[in-house]
Amino acid sequence: MTGTLAAIGAGLAVIGAGLGIGRIGGQAMDAIARQPEAGGKIQTAMIIAAALIEGAALFAIVVAMMGGE
Numbered sequence: 173m174t175g176t177l178a179a180i181g182a183g184l185a186v187i188g189a190g191l192g193i194g195r196i197g198g199q200a201m202d203a204i205a206r207q208p209e210a211g212g213k214i215q216t217a218m219i220i221a222a223a224l225i226e227g228a229a230l231f232a233i234v235v236a237m238m239g240g241e
Contacts, residue, residue, distance in 0.1 A: 174239070181236030189229030193222045 200218040204211045 182233045185232035192225045
């Protein structure tokens with residue numbers, strides 16, 4: 173049973189990360205469409221934020237899998 177709960181926790185972490193990165197990408201595209209001259213700065217900030225979300229999701233997956241043992 174604990175393995176199943178760990179898999180559910182890992183799945184929720186991945187879904188959350190996907191939603192977060194998708195929202196960042198969408199908002200960045202909106203911002204670049206409004207101010208094309210700021211595209212480079214926006215893209216840099218977007219990549220950094222996506223990497224932070226991905227790192228937090230990876231940490232959550234590891235914690236979920238460790239809790240399943």
